Amino acid sequence: MSYNYLPLDKSPLNFQQIKNLLEYDQLVSITFDAHEKITRCREYLDEKLEKTGELFYGINTGFGFLQNVKIDKAQLQELQENLLRSHACGVGEEVPKDIVKLMIAFKIKSLTYGNSGVQIDTVKRLMEMYNNDVLPVIYTQGSLGASGDLAPLAHLCLPLIGSGEVNHEGKRYDPKDIYKKFKWQNIELKSKEGLALINGTQFMSAYGLHNLIEADRLLEWADMIAAISFDAFDCSTEPLHEKIHSLRSHKGQVNTAASLRAILKRSEIAAQKKEQVQDPYSFRCIPQVHGASKDTFEYVLRIFMKEVNSVTDNPTIFPEDDLILNGGNFHGQPLALALDFLSIAMSEIGSISERRIYQLISGQHNLPMFLVKNSGLHSGFMIPQYTAAALVSENKQLCTPASVDSISSSNNQEDHVSMGATAATKCKRIINNVEKILAIELLTALQALEFRKPLKSSPVIEKLATEFRKEVSFNDADRVLHNDIMKAIEFLRSNSFD
Structure with a gap:
């Protein structure tokens, strides 16, 4: 088996596999076991429909409030294709490429359990799309996170029937043109397939995992940058003593x-005697605040890994038990609550970071006002703190929970919705803002650290400072700091701790 493929079947995926999928640009495949399960389920459903006149929701009936409308056998393919077309009502910004890729991978994963009734050709085409960089154009707005992510998933699956739009190798295409290039034929959807494709939580799940991947990276950076600020502000290391934390042993703390x-470790600045008895909370309580966000991250990660290893469409089919059951696995409530929690946790990382920026430019602890030698003539780092404060305030507004909201749809058939899709996209905006705040803190902390010379910080910090100075020079006179901030953001993205 090639290591460049991520095999998908009922075996649980782990977080590292999902990170590797994107980081190493892996391809996806299904296993023989998954192929067999998908085929067996489809055969069972075909036999069931042939032998009985029973109504099965979404298989030979209408959808939502139209659940009791029987559809003739000759119209079942048209029913499923109409479902994709009618539900493709997304608006707003385009979903980023990596999230689209996760949506496809997670949809394939969900179908491999053999409880959805799709034909194997449908799953193969999703794999072909993923592996050939044929990525559907999907929009961020339109899902209530209740009957699954209906609108986004409809856009995801329109190309299966030669409709919608796709991005391929950096350009926008009509799927018909792509099908000619790869000599593909449109998928002729069978009963239940359209519903299986658009019922599910893959939009929320993909956003959630992407948010978690970014949060994981930024939580590591938050500790590193906080440590630089800690030394730059000449803080006492006493609050970091392990004895203190053994008495309140939250794992993250x-x-x-x-x-x-x-x-x-081995910082000359940290080792010198301090004048102050205690430091502000934004330094003294870093373990407690960062640690709480890390514990939240672990909780949210468990929720999302459970979700991507689940079947979330409706109805679900159990060939071995001769059962076709209607339920609500597509409801995004677990994800909505978790995403709101992650939003709050990551917002707090940005909040405490901004407070450290503020302290560093305040002229305390023998640092010059605004970290510039001739303050007054030069504003120095006065305004980057404004920018960080604006981002923190925006995050506070974005942290209003989406999950406490609901609005009725489908003529009151779908009368409680999760708003998990809104929680997911809001969370991404918050995490993007946190990255900017941390970049500003890094820029500020390394500027402040220069004023501690000739004392040196730790070898770890000095090495990082040397690398950073290759990109951003010391600021000894006013210049356009937007450019420095953007370079600091790129520095966070292009460097890791692996």
């Missing part, structure tokens, strides 16, 4: 204190 101790 204990690990954060240990992380900062390791980063600051």
